[in-house]
Amino acid sequence: MASITIIDIAKMCGVGVTTVSRAINNHPDISEETKAMIMKVIKENHYVPNNSARNLKRSASKTIAVLIKGITNPFFNRMIKVFDKEIQRKKYSFILQRVDDNQDEIEVAIELEKEKRLKGIVFLGGNFSHAKDKLEQLTVPFVLSTIGMTPGYEPHEYSTVSVDDFKESYKMVDYLCKLGHRKIAIITASMADVSIGRLRYEGYKQALEDNGLELNEKLVGRMKENIESYSMENGYVVTKELLESGEDFTALFAVSDSLAVGACKAIFESGKSVPEDYSVAGFDGLDITFYYNPSITTIRQPVEEIAEETIKVLYDLINKKITHAHKVFPAELIVRKSTIEPSR
Amino acid sequence: MASITIIDIAKMCGVGVTTVSRAINNHPDISEETKAMIMKVIKENHYVPNNSARNLKRSASKTIAVLIKGITNPFFNRMIKVFDKEIQRKKYSFILQRVDDNQDEIEVAIELEKEKRLKGIVFLGGNFSHAKDKLEQLTVPFVLSTIGMTPGYEPHEYSTVSVDDFKESYKMVDYLCKLGHRKIAIITASMADVSIGRLRYEGYKQALEDNGLELNEKLVGRMKENIESYSMENGYVVTKELLESGEDFTALFAVSDSLAVGACKAIFESGKSVPEDYSVAGFDGLDITFYYNPSITTIRQPVEEIAEETIKVLYDLINKKITHAHKVFPAELIVRKSTIEPSR
């Protein structure tokens, strides 16, 4: 069944296509009555404009795209809601694009920019280590949200909005140290990681050092490559190994809340308890840390603020008010039931 | 900066646009060397075809779309992965479209169908109560996945793949009854719900009846409209009310796992414990039910199978092997630590 087009509508109304187009797009130069008449015919015939044709013709649409790598992350859900709200408030429309783990987000972005005539792009998640010439193909402004600074780039070449992963991670480990823990294990990203996993690990190292503790490689758990990263399962498996290694520790810092949940489970299964035998701390501030039993000590990222600021920066970029920006938000250490003083 | 087009490439290569098009789309009628040469030029100039133009021109693309209402649901994440895999296996491409809570998924579908020349559509989540004439505007086959039968439609008018929400819910409540519970509370959808929330509630009622128990309206908790549906927070708030109402119960059946987690938290905060004071059961089979402390008894939906079958049905629909189908998968009662015999 051939779809009905703008031409069909024009014929049915006895007007030119231009007029129909005007009616659809709320153009000023059209009388109220012809517009009403046209809209009525459109409704009756269920005419829906073809977006491909619109995008093709339109020189610039007011749409911005959010590319997400790793949609699994519950952390992003709240951000998306804020994006949606903020973008609508600015009368822009909003496209959410999932980027597969084995897809290159920049390539997706380049394609999308042409297809949808984007005004701006937000990148969420992922490592973002890209060749420069690729990045230069992006002609619209973009913001890296909750993605740490990327080594190898000049700060003026891109914009970011995030927390200081190093500092916040330091804060947490320092808190554990001050609590009296001297054997603090960590679950972090694989060696290759250059993004937040690395930064949080560095914070851990520095905090240990500043507290006069030596780094014990045996207490550094790395996420499994073959299991979904930052997942509960990964935390579970790595903690099991840590526990079975025989290397003693009294506290465990997981670089994400989901990892922390998995860690708790592993500890329970070994017949031990949290926090009596092991203190466990997470990072991100997911809802589950509040609902878990025991509730989990974590670093709460100000998700809403980060999302809002991301959009704000993007608009400033679009309107050329700025050329780049690196906004850093403070995160909050939330002490809950999963961490206490060491018993041994 | 004006984007580079296929014409530019043709000129640079000294060939016609057709030839370039052939190179891009792997058409047979082109010599290997010219193709290689063209591809090289394309690479060097970072030429990316404009998708809008392609979609506009293409009569039919091999793409299918998955529309999700309520992307928050972690339940869908695993399904999406399977969709992705299965669709790629059939050499189709795959679009994920998030549908806002206040958006009409059918309207989104209609628009998308035209824009992308879809071959088929999968609807995930939502209530799916739509006027018939709207549904008829969809000219491509579609499948409702994990969405229960919708009253008001003839079974041959649409296709579904899901579990039998009524039966599985019955199974869970029956299990609780057999355990000896006689005061079983439920957290379910609001009265208005016509979808899974309703079906699961009906299963609850029937199981009570068959076990000689009377329905106590005071033990029926309804999700709050102003809080995200099926969320931990909703379960938490509703359970608090239930607890404070003074109406005694020994078991609580939450119609989703997230609700169950929230319920457990509320119980802990009241100074009681799970399962000693209250047995708690969920529904869906999310990972968190395994990782929670105590682990939560649930009904595990065979997510992967459902997703696979959804795609299979959709392809059969596309290839006109069938006109409609209603596949129902059995779900599994997984008994964990959160449910025991009543202590009172």
Add this chain to the structure above:
DNA sequence: TTGTACGCGTTATCAA
């Protein structure tokens, strides 16, 4: 094997 020319459905330009 290659190239020319037209059309996909829409919006912008310009003239009426």
Add this chain to the structure above:
DNA sequence: TTGATAACGCGTACAA
């Protein structure tokens, strides 16, 4: 306030 018409960038008959 309207309408004819030229793009937008690509794929594909059809001709060469």
